[in-house]
Amino acid sequence: MTAHLEIISAQKNYKNFKAVDNVHLSINKGEFVTILGPSGSGKTTLLKLIAGFESLNNGAILLDGQEITKKKAYDRNIGMVFQNYALFPHMTIFDNIAYPLQLRKVPKQEIKEQVYKALQMVRLEGFDSRFPSQLSGGQQQRVALARAIVFNPPLLLLDEPLGALDKNLRQQMQFEIKHIQEKLGITTVNVTHDQEEALTMSDRICVMNHGRVEQMDTPERLYNCPQSKFVSSFIGEINWFHGEIIHSESGLSIVKLLNGQVVRMKAEQTLKENSAVLIAIRPENIHVVHEGSAYTHKYHVKVMGKTYIGDSFRVEAMTDTNERISIKLPYAATKEMAVGDQLEVGWNTADASLIPDDEAKNDAVS
């Protein structure tokens, strides 16, 4: 499959601030991609660059193989849903949705058909003569979506579309947007800082930080095999064991941990010998060691506290080498556990990922 939307070494500076820094993105036709990042990571700027509301300092944007870098926003034919919906308050719902069609000089009868079809798709039949202010947040959101897809754009952009909705409504809308997106097969770029939204809706997620792409992968890969310290901590909870590469060849690395243990792990990226690394493990992948259970690595830890988190307990513990870890354990396993207890925990290298420790690198430089 050839890329539908392609961003090539995109650069956007505001004075000396690099909002988007050498970003490459390649998105397939019909794909739902979420750009995920904290505020100030450049995700919204990247979306504005695609929409044409901001212009690139360097690089190119291609849509359907055509370069659109220099095209004005109104010539790009891209549908967009804004964070606050940006419905025109002085127009009825019908006129709001008809607006892009009127601009394209679509005949009146056809406009009518298209608008009613779009209203039906977002399940808002009968709302056509109301004004935006007479609608709830979720309904306004649907109108904004209908307006963005009514002219059959090749690309749909969503700028934190669910930010203003409460939790239940947000989950419902996630499902509905995803459903409509799949039905239309429209290539979609969504921007959010909500990791849960990103994980549930996307085919692939692009994690951004400081204007750069940290990692672009499927939700599963992003969660299970994070490639950087930032990605591992931004999505879900993570434990880090500090270590150092003592040998590395052909994708296999040997890491020496702080407690002297040696771990042999597959590494996705080439890591230099003697460089500082982290072994990242999710809290649910650390288990209490029972007799007969085989783990590639075991630790003695001291329980520092436990917190009830609904379906399970989160146990905070301290290793011999003073590394604080968090373990997710079922209720039964924690029943007899008290603060100060010694515990033996274990994990498997298959559940861990090896990532460079960029902060340690920075320390070494300075």
Place this chain on the structure above:
Amino acid sequence: MGLRLLVIFILFVFLLPIILIIPLSFTSVAYFQIPPPGYSLVWYEKVLQDPVWIQVFSRSLFIGAITAIVSLVVGTMAAVAFTRLNFWGKNIFLPLMLSPMVVPTVVVAIGLYHFFSPFKLADTYTGMVLSNSVIAIPIVFTLVIASLKGVDRNLELAAMGLGSTPIGAFFKITVPLMKTGLFSGALFAFSLVFDEPIISLFMSGANTKTLPIKYWESLRTSIDPSIAVVSTVLIIMTVALFLIQGWIGSNAAKRNVRQE
């Protein structure tokens, strides 16, 4: 209760002099007396049959309308540039735009007179429109800036994203959303021609006399209830215009109220 009485008292003091004019215009005698000894429409008849009053009044309507259009267009353009664009010298743009409002009108009037005379603009309609616009533009500018700030920039971006040119988005989206401000601005510019005497005193002549000047002249030469008649007409006109403005404003406000 005490506050309510105070408000009524203040309204009474403010409005009484204006309201008193109305019965005076219906008087049957040739002098001002309250209450009038008798009521009639003679003074209305006299004003309506006086070609000078009619001419001055319709001329004022005309100059007022043109002034309103000119200052609305220029003031709005300046306001849009100021709120939406970044340009060199933006910091001194605002004080320069507002200076005619701050400098005493007499000073502005003298300046305008000396500036316009070499161009033969004194005692012309063009001169009258331009000089009244000088006073009106800063006010239109301020009013439009205030209402532009109330229009979400994302609405214009959304319109452009949907395929509209920036100009198209401005007229289809921005203008309807700030029409209350635009109408207030136009109303102000229009009424300026009816009640601002200083500028007109310098700029007008026999051919361009407007109401404030005619008022001034008739007060000096012959005080008779004609002036009360013209005043009453003006009061009714102003009240009507403000009612229209209020109606436009409340329609806009109704739509912006969230009903969640």
